[in-house]
Each structure stands twice: as structure tokens, then as C-alpha cells.
Amino acid sequence: MKMLEERIRKDGIVREGNVLKVDSFINHQMDIGLFEEMAKEWKRLFAGKPINKILTIEASGIGIAAIAAREFGVPVVFAKKSMSINLDQDNYRTQIQSYTHGKIYEVIVSKKFLTKEDHILIIDDFLANGCALMGLLDLVRSAGAAVEGIGIAIEKGFQRGGELIRKQGIQLESLAIVESMNENGEIVFR
């Protein structure tokens, strides 16, 4: 998606260790106008799929998922990363390794909000090694729900996540795929 690639070139910052910071428009400050354009693009790419719910994971996926859900006219469910006293005990659970935070999270979705009747579109901001997505797919399968597709804002094409997901035959639509980048700010898109 041209608009997103141009924005990443303009405002993205490449840091040591293959870190791409997009915190000025995606995952700390959120450009809602950009999210609306992304939502429209996913609506076009997943046209005809019987999507009735969007699933994401806290925290930085939630804003993008909310705007996408408005475009699709469906609710969002976000998987939670820790056990709150307000959560039901009746949950699907999985574990996700976060390289960004350097720890393993338990991730939870209430069984009330993910069922075998559901046709799920998964939305998230980043795809790198695929750990978060594998966790979300695990939750969807535990519920017996159908995965209709996955929409990602930015995929790091030089890491393995995208390949692992596509091998499973899932429709994965990443709006910008970074093929390579360096600390001089040069970013090549696929």
C-alpha cells in the first residue's frame, strides 16, 4: 500500500537490531486517518469473506483493529496479556514470546467471545517472527472458529513469520512488507 510505504519512509526510524520505530503514527501516537485508509484496503482485499469478528491482541493492535472493525461493521475482540481479576475463569489460553519486551506472556480470550460460529479476521500492527500471530491462531483454533484472513500493517519480510503463515494457506495481507532496511534510513519494500 503506497500510502503506508511512503509514510514509513518519511517517519519511520531504523534502529540497531532490526528495530523499525513507527511510534509517531502507528503504535504510540496513532494517525487515525491513515488507519482508515488501511481499513479500506483490507476491506477490498478480504471482499466476499464472511467475516463476523476481528481479533487482535493488546495493546498496539487495538486502535488499528477498532478502525478496521468500523469499516467491516463487526465487533473486535482483543486477547489480553495478563490475568485481571475481572476476567472470567473460562478462557482459551496460549503463550506468546515477545522479543520486544524480552518475556513470555500468557494470552487469554474469554470462551464467550470466540466460538465455533465465528469467522475471524486477525488484525495486528507488526509481523516479524510470527510468535504473536501463532498465538492468536492457536486461540482461534482452540475455539473451533474459522480464520478468514490476517491483516498486518507492517511485515518484516526478512524474518520468518510471513512465510510460516502463508505456508499454512491462510490469506495474509501485509500492507507494507519491508524487504531490507539499514541504519542510514534506507528501506526497501517488497
Added chain:
Amino acid sequence: MKMLEERIRKDGIVREGNVLKVDSFINHQMDIGLFEEMAKEWKRLFAGKPINKILTIEASGIGIAAIAAREFGVPVVFAKKSMSINLDQDNYRTQIQSYTHGKIYEVIVSKKFLTKEDHILIIDDFLANGCALMGLLDLVRSAGAAVEGIGIAIEKGFQRGGELIRKQGIQLESLAIVESMNENGEIVFR
């Protein structure tokens, strides 16, 4: 706001310890259509204020804030609860006690995204004792930004947060204020 009160009566669940569960439409599964109506109501209530940015806190405020920001035509900044390796070192910080999770969080906003030029509307899902809001106000004041108002979905009117905020002369607009509730599911709104 009638529509939100009716929804709370219909789908909210009162649990021991003054817990009001609204996870089927607000803070686990999110009803985006409802959020749009809430956003329109805040737009009406804060009409004429020079709001240029919405501030919220992860995770459950983000969806509501994103839909509200679309209505106001401004970006969202969400305060983060933990130190990620991707965060700038140049942050405003404060501490917030969470009763729901039973711990104290360090809460962080990058100095890049909160400045003395900003006119902030704070949005969050719940107001009870006010700890989270006091933390967000602390961040806004650290930056020298102006607080134009606070929009809350559900205020627990029997706890002290609302009174503490209103005493400061801040325009606080809670769309539903629960005056009392009990485990038989009886909920009285102010």
C-alpha cells in the same frame, strides 16, 4: 447517555466487590457501533474546545479513543504501562496503582508526542477511584499541555474519582454514572 445506560442494564454483570463487568461490549469484546455513538456525544459535549489530540492509556481505553479521535479528526496518543526496548528514553513518567490488577504500574509517554502546544482530551473506559486519570493528568501537566476535558464511558459515582476531578475545575463528561448497584443486577444511574 441513554443508549449506554440501557446497554449496561442489559449486558453488564455486577460481581462481588463492586465489580461491573462490561466485557461483552466495552473492554474485551468491543461494540464499535456503540463507540461511534459515544464519540458523537463527546463531540457534542466538548464542542468549541480547541482539542488537537486525544490521550488514553493502554489497553482498554485505546479502542474507544480511536473511534472518538476519528470523530474529532485528531490523532491519539496512548500512555504505555511498561518499558519496551523500542521506547525512547526521553519520556514523561508517572506511577498508577491498579486495583483491578493489584499492582503499581509505571506509565510512560514519549516527550515527542505530548508538548506544551497540545490541547488534550483524555478518554478512558472507566473512572472509579481516579488513579489512572490522576496519572494521565500528571503526564499532561509534566508536558505543559492543556487539559481541555475528560471523556469517560462509565463512572462509578459511589467512588471518589469523579469528585476529585470535578473539584479541579476540569470538564469531566461521563456518559453513564452508576450511583449504586448490587449483585441482583439492579443498577441505578445518576
